[in-house]
Amino acid sequence: MRELPLLSLAALRQLETLAEEAGLDLMQRAARATADWVIKHYPAGCRILVAAGPGNNGGDALFAALLLMHEGFSVDVLVPATPSSTATRDALQKIRAEGGIPLIRLADAYPPPALIIDGLFGIGLARQFDDDWAALIHQLNHLGAPILSLDCPSGLDAWTGMPLNAAIHARHTLTFLCHKPGLFFAAGADLAGQVALAALDCPAHLLPQADGLINLTDASALARPRDSHKGRFGTVAVIGGSRGMLGAALLAGRAALAGGAGKVLLLTLDDRLPVDPAWPELMIQTTSQTNALPAADVLAIGPGLGQSEAARQMLMQALDSTLPLVLDADALNLLAAHPSLQAKLNTRQAASILTPHPTEAARLLQQETRAVQSDRLAALNELTRRYHCAVVLKGAGSLIGQAGKHYRLNTGGGPALAVAGQGDVLTGLIAAMLAQGLSAIDAASLAVKIHGMAGDAYEQEQGGPIGLTASETTHRCSGLLNRMLASTP
Numbered sequence: 123m124r125e126l127p128l129l130s131l132a133a134l135r136q137l138e139t140l141a142e143e144a145g146l147d148l149m150q151r152a153a154r155a156t157a158d159w160v161i162k163h164y165p166a167g168c169r170i171l172v173a174a175g176p177g178n179n180g181g182d183a184l185f186a187a188l189l190l191m192h193e194g195f196s197v198d199v200l201v202p203a204t205p206s207s208t209a210t211r212d213a214l215q216k217i218r219a220e221g222g223i224p225l226i227r228l229a230d231a232y233p234p235p236a237l238i239i240d241g242l243f244g245i246g247l248a249r250q251f252d253d254d255w256a257a258l259i260h261q262l263n264h265l266g267a268p269i270l271s272l273d274c275p276s277g278l279d280a281w282t283g284m285p286l287n288a289a290i291h292a293r294h295t296l297t298f299l300c301h302k303p304g305l306f307f308a309a310g311a312d313l314a315g316q317v318a319l320a321a322l323d324c325p326a327h328l329l330p331q332a333d334g335l336i337n338l339t340d341a342s343a344l345a346r347p348r349d350s351h352k353g354r355f356g357t358v359a360v361i362g363g364s365r366g367m368l369g370a371a372l373l374a375g376r377a378a379l380a381g382g383a384g385k386v387l388l389l390t391l392d393d394r395l396p397v398d399p400a401w402p403e404l405m406i407q408t409t410s411q412t413n414a415l416p417a418a419d420v421l422a423i424g425p426g427l428g429q430s431e432a433a434r435q436m437l438m439q440a441l442d443s444t445l446p447l448v449l450d451a452d453a454l455n456l457l458a459a460h461p462s463l464q465a466k467l468n469t470r471q472a473a474s475i476l477t478p479h480p481t482e483a484a485r486l487l488q489q490e491t492r493a494v495q496s497d498r499l500a501a502l503n504e505l506t507r508r509y510h511c512a513v514v515l516k517g518a519g520s521l522i523g524q525a526g527k528h529y530r531l532n533t534g535g536g537p538a539l540a541v542a543g544q545g546d547v548l549t550g551l552i553a554a555m556l557a558q559g560l561s562a563i564d565a566a567s568l569a570v571k572i573h574g575m576a577g578d579a580y581e582q583e584q585g586g587p588i589g590l591t592a593s594e595t596t597h598r599c600s601g602l603l604n605r606m607l608a609s610t611p
Contacts, residue, residue, distance in 0.1 A: 126319070127332035128531060129300050131245065131281060137299060140328045148322055149178060149209050152298050153185030155320035156272060157193065159296050160186075160237065166194040168236040173262060174199065174214075175242035175276070176206040182272050182298075183241020184213035191220065198235065199224045202242075202258060228258075234267040240290045242276035245302065247286070251277065256288040268293040274302055275313045282497045283308030283519070296320055300329075301336055306533050307519025308495050317533075334499075334529035337522065339567040341607040343560055344382060352384035356557025359418035360425065360550065361436055362451070363390030367426030370451065370546045373592050374425040375404045377550025380600045381569065383557045386550075387416040391432055415439055420446045422553040424453030425546040434460065441466040446473040446556045450549040454478050458485035467509055473562040474511040477549060483515055502529060512562035514552070516545065520570050524563045532567075535574025538581050543592025548573050551599060575602050 129137065141148050160170065172187040174180035180201070187197050201224040205211040217224065240262070242255075251259065259277060262269065269292045274280040277289030280297075283304035295305055295314040299322055305314040346354075358378040363371030371388050372395075378386045379401065386404055393408035407416060409432060415421065423440045427433045429452050437456050440447055441463060447470070449457065454476060457463050467474060476486070483501055484491040486509070494501040498515060502523045505513045512524040518536070523529040548569060555565030576598040580590045 125332075126336035126338065127300055127329060128303055128334035128336065128529075129330060130333050133330040133333065134245070134299065136330050137324070137328060141324055144325070144328065146324065148298070148324075149181050149185060151322040152182040152272065152320065153189055155298070155322060156182065156186035156239065156270075156296060157189035159270070159318065159320075160190060160195070160239070161193060164195075164237055167196065169196040169198065170237045170239060171198045171200060171235040171267070172239045173242055173258075174201050174210070176203045176210065177244065177246075178207050178209065179241050179244030179272060179276075180205060181207055181210035181213050183239055184210060184217060186239065186241075186272075187222075188213065188216055188220070191222070197222070200228060202226060202254075228261060232265070234265045236267065238262055238265065238267050238269045240269050240271040240276050240292060242290070244273045245280045247277070250287045259288040259290055263291050271295045271314070273298050274305060278304065278310055278313050280304045280310070281499065283310030284496050285309050285313060289313050294318065298322055299324055301531075303334065303499060303519065303531050306531060307498050307517060307521070311518040332528060334531055337530040337532040337567050337571050339530070339564060339571055340610050341568060341603055342610040343564065344558055344603065344607055345610070355382055355384035356419040356554075356559070357385040357387065357417070358383040358420045358422060358550070358553045358557050359387045359389060359416040360553070361389045361415075361421060361423040361440060362425040362427040363388065363392055364426055364428035364430065364433065365392045367428065368392050368395055370426030370543065372398055372401070372404070373543045373546040373596065374422055374550035374553070376401045376593075377547040377596045377599065378422070378554040378557070379403060380596045381551040381554030381572075382603065383554040387418060389416050389436075391428065391430070391436075409436065415443060418445065420448070420553045420557045422448040422450070422549050424450035425549055427452040427456075429456055429459075434463075437463060438466065441470065444472050446562070448475045448477065448549055448553045448556070450477045450545060451482075454482045455485060458482075464509070467511065470510075473556065474509075475514065475552060475556075475562050475566055476505065476509060476511050477514045477516065477545065477552065477566075478505070479516045479545065499529070512566055514548070514566050514570060516548070520574070522563060522566045522570060527563055530563070530567050532570045532574055534571065535577045536581060536587060538577040538587035538590040539573070539595070540587075541590065541592065544573070544595060547592050547595050547599070572599050572602050572606070
C-alpha cells in the first residue's frame with residue numbers, strides 16, 4: 123500500500139529547507155505544476171487572472187503566469203503589494219520585461235475571467251487581514267469565476283481548516299509537496315473545493331517524519347481462502363436498541379453482516395422484535411431474556427442504547443469484558459457522564475474504539491463543539507491520550523487515531539452521509555473488521571474508507587447528496603468491499 127504523508131507545518135518548513143539545500147527550485151516546480159494544471163483544464167487563449175501576494179506563494183503564481191503567457195493564454199496579473207521575497211520580485215521583473223503590466227487593484231467593473239489563480243497567501247499566514255486585503259478577497263470571491271488556489275486558499279489555516287476573517291472560496295486547490303489536513307475538514311472542506319496534489323518530484327529521502335497519512339487502507343487483509351467457514355470470520359454482538367430506538371441496533375447488526383462478520387447477535391433492551399424480517403440472519407436476544415453478554419468475538423455497544431440504568435449496567439459489563447469493543451452513540455454519552463466508566467475503559471487490555479461525532483467528542487473532552495471543530499487534530503490527539511483508545515472523530519475529513527501511530531485522514535465521504543443511522547452503519551462495519559482479525563486502527567480505517575466510498579458513489583450516481591439512507595449505504599458497502607478486494611494486487 124502506497125502512503126501519502128501528512129506533515130506538520132514545522133516538518134514542511136524543514137522539507138523546504140532541505141530541498142533548497144539540495145538545489146531543488148521548488149518555486150519553479152510549483153509554477154510548472156500550476157501551468158500544467160491550467161493547460162489540462164482550460165483552452166489556450168482564454169483569459170486568466172493571476173492574483174499574487176508579496177511572499178513565496180505569490181512567486182509561485184507569478185512564475186506560473188509567465189509560463190501561461192508563453193503558452194498563449196491571456197494573463198492579467200494582479201500584484202496588490204510590493205513583493206517581500208527575492209524570488210517573487212524576480213518573477214515580477216520578468217513579467218514586466220515581457221511586456222506585462224501588473225495591476226495594483228481591480229476595477230469595480232472588472233469582467234470575470236475564465237479562471238482566477240489565487241496566489242495571495244500560502245500556508246504560513248497566521249494574522250487577520252486588514253480591511254484592504256479582506257475587501258480584495260471578497261471581490262475575488264464575487265467575480266463569478268472559478269478559483270484555483272495554490273497550496274491552500276488564501277486565509278485558510280491549512281492544518282485546522284479554520285478561516286481567518288476572510289478567505290478565498292476556491293473551486294480547486296493545487297497543493298504542493300504533501301496534502302494538508304485542513305483542506306479536507308471543518309470550513310476547509312468547502313473552501314478548498316477539489317484538492318489535487320503536486321508532489322513536485324521531491325525525493326523521498328528528504329521527507330521528514332510524517333505526523334499522519336491519507337487513509338489509503340486496502341482490503342487485502344480480508345482475502346478468504348476457498349476452504350472457509352463462518353467461524354473464521356468472527357461473531358459480532360451488538361448491544362443497544364432500547365424502546366423506540368431498535369432501528370439503530372438493527373442498522374449496526376446488518377452492517378456487521380454486510381461487512382463480512384461470520385455471525386451477528388443483537389442484544390436489545392426492547393423485547394418487542396424477536397426477528398428481523400429483512401435480515402433474518404441476525405440472531406436477536408433481549409435483556410429480559412438474559413443479563414449476560416452474548417458469546418462473541420467482538421462487542422459493539424451504543425446504537426440505540428439509551429442512557430437508562432439498564433444501559434449503564436450493560437456498558438459496565440462490556441467494559442469489563444476481555445473482548446475488542448466498539449463504543450458509539452449513547453455508550454459515549456454514558457462514558458462522558460460517568461468517571462467510573464472512564465476508569466474501566468482506561469484499564470482495558472483488549473482493543474477499544476471510540477467513534478464520536480464532534481458533539482459527542484466535546485462531551486468526552488468537556489469542551490464546546492466549536493472547540494473540537496476549531497482544531498480537530500488536537501481533539502483527536504487528546505481523545506486518544508485521555509481514553510487510551512483508538513478513536514474515529516467523524517465528520518467531513520474523518521480522522522482515525524491511536525496513541526503511538528500515525529493518524530489517518532479520510533478524504534472520502536460527504537454530505538450524502540449526513541443522515542440519521544449512518545453512524546450505526548459505521549459501528550457495525552468497524553466491528554465486522556475487528557471480527558475478521560484487523561487491528562483497531564486498521565479496522566476503523568477500512569470501515570471509514572468503505573463508508574465514505576458508499577456516500578461518494580451515491581452522489582456520483584444521483585448527481586447530488588440528497589436521499590441516501592443508512593439502509594441503502596449498508597447494501598452498497600458489501601459490493602465496494604468486494605471490488606476493493608478484487609483490485610488488491
